[in-house]
Amino acid sequence: MVKQTAGRDSLGEFAPMFASLNDDVLFGKVWSDETLDLKTRSIITVVSLMSKGIVDSSLKYHIMNAKKNGVTKEEFAAIVTHVAFYAGWPNAWAVFNLGKEVYENE
Numbered sequence: 001m002v003k004q005t006a007g008r009d010s011l012g013e014f015a016p017m018f019a020s021l022n023d024d025v026l027f028g029k030v031w032s033d034e035t036l037d038l039k040t041r042s043i044i045t046v047v048s049l050m051s052k053g054i055v056d057s058s059l060k061y062h063i064m065n066a067k068k069n070g071v072t073k074e075e076f077a078a079i080v081t082h083v084a085f086y087a088g089w090p091n092a093w094a095v096f097n098l099g100k101e102v103y104e105n106e
Helices: 006-011 016-030 038-052 057-068 073-087 089-102
Strands: none
Touching: 006 016, 038 057, 038 073, 038 089, 057 073, 057 089, 073 089
């Protein structure tokens, strides 16, 4: 089971319902559903955020998570290159810049 506390850590007092849904439902139930493995979920999440143009610290977190879940630097580069044609070239540049930070020691 995926254990997440980021919602409560960041928003627990300000938005307790949202924090609970983030930690208990999204990460506790959805991410822990064994229908898809964590590597596949990580790839889907990175692609979804890239497609929406969300290239902030949340995407960097999910790139780090993808690496932790087995996405290699070569796979990451191939995924972002492929998605660039569908989600936009500028988005790919931004994602590659974040990915370089995450995979810099490889």
